[in-house]
Amino acid sequence: MKPSFSSCTVILASGFLMLALAGERVQGQTLRILGGNVTLSITTGLAGAEPLPVQNTASRLRYRRSFTVQKITVTSNCPGQNFSLTVVATNVTAGTASPQVTLSDGMPPIDFITNIPSGFFTNATATLNYTAWATFAQGNSTELGDDVHTVTYTISAQ
Amino acid sequence: MKHALFILIFFACASLVPPSARSQTDNHTVRVSVAAITALQVSSGTVNLSITGADVIAGQDLMTATDETTTLLWGTNSSGKKVTVQTSLTSPTYTLKIEALSPTQGSSAGQIILSSTPRDFLLNIGRSSGSCTIRYIGEALASQGVGADAHTITFTVANQ
Numbered sequence: 001m002k003p004s005f006s007s008c009t010v011i012l013a014s015g016f017l018m019l020a021l022a023g024e025r026v027q028g029q030t031l032r033i034l035g036g037n038v039t040l041s042i043t044t045g046l047a048g049a050e051p052l053p054v055q056n057t058a059s060r061l062r063y064r065r066s067f068t069v070q071k072i073t074v075t076s077n078c079p080g081q082n083f084s085l086t087v088v089a090t091n092v093t094a095g096t097a098s099p100q101v102t103l104s105d106g107m108p109p110i111d112f113i114t115n116i117p118s119g120f121f122t123n124a125t126a127t128l129n130y131t132a133w134a135t136f137a138q139g140n141s142t143e144l145g146d147d148v149h150t151v152t153y154t155i156s157a158q
Numbered sequence: 159m160k161h162a163l164f165i166l167i168f169f170a171c172a173s174l175v176p177p178s179a180r181s182q183t184d185n186h187t188v189r190v191s192v193a194a195i196t197a198l199q200v201s202s203g204t205v206n207l208s209i210t211g212a213d214v215i216a217g218q219d220l221m222t223a224t225d226e227t228t229t230l231l232w233g234t235n236s237s238g239k240k241v242t243v244q245t246s247l248t249s250p251t252y253t254l255k256i257e258a259l260s261p262t263q264g265s266s267a268g269q270i271i272l273s274s275t276p277r278d279f280l281l282n283i284g285r286s287s288g289s290c291t292i293r294y295i296g297e298a299l300a301s302q303g304v305g306a307d308a309h310t311i312t313f314t315v316a317n318q
Contacts, residue, residue, distance in 0.1 A: 040188070042193065045197050046199075047287075048199065048231030048233065050287060051195050051235065140192045151185060152185040
């Protein structure tokens with residue numbers, strides 16, 4: 001028996017639906033930060049120079065490619081910020097990393113990874129490479145408190 | 159049957175909606191902690207002051223030698239700080255004076271006689287990175303005779 005046009009459509013649509021649902025189940029979110037919260041501690045400095053910057057690469061971004069070219073932006077919220085924090089994407093498996101972004105309180109969204117190529121629900125990852133630095137003139141946490149950034153990443157069509 | 163078909167097609171199409179229509183975010187906390195850091199460094203390990211009497215004036219008892227070849231470097235991110243100086247010799251034979259010249263931050267406490275008790279050397283350096291030239295002045299009286307003093311000089315960042 002020859003399958004009808006309607007039957008084919010139903011089968012195709014069902015396939016798409018199952019794939020989509022499977023994708024959601026497996027991947028959960030379109031964009032996800034892996035590795036949890038991050039702490040960077042600056043503890044040493046050079047006489048006549050400045051405290052030594054500290055790096056952290058313990059967290060990663062996992063994001064899902066879609067049917068359009070996408071990008072990821074970053075922004076930060078850090079009331080009463082005293083010290084300096086930058087982030088750059090490294091080991092990017094899909095897309096192009098933007099230059100290092102300086103994170104400051106209330107900043108507008110800045111491009112972080114651009115030109116993420118389209119793909120059929122395939123995952124991509126990037127390492128979040130944070131660098132914290134401070135000058136002697138900027139003081140210390142004992143007197144001023146820690147800087148606590150809420151760093152937000154957003155994926156959207158480019 | 160037709161209803162089921164439409165529903166399936168609807169869900170299939172909905173799953174293909176590009177992220178422009180459903181941008182997604184995630185966030186985490188990044189904490190930056192800066193310890194109270196203090197660093198001090200002297201540019202040279204040894205200074206020799208030789209009073210040879212070459213420029214001694216007849217009839218004048220006091221002879222001196224001066225050195226300005228060393229530099230003190232510091233960095234501190236705490237407020238209300240100063241630098242003190244002291245020597246390891248409790249009873250030196252000859253007088254050794256010290257002075258901070260041209261500090262890039264703070265102010266010099268002026269010329270002081272070194273003793274084993276900490277004395278102010280630089281004032282108001284808090285939360286800065288800077289340097290100054292160290293001037294040493296060795297003094298000897300003719301009546302004190304020949305000899306040598308070996309000092310270990312210690313600079314300390316202290317609360318003002």
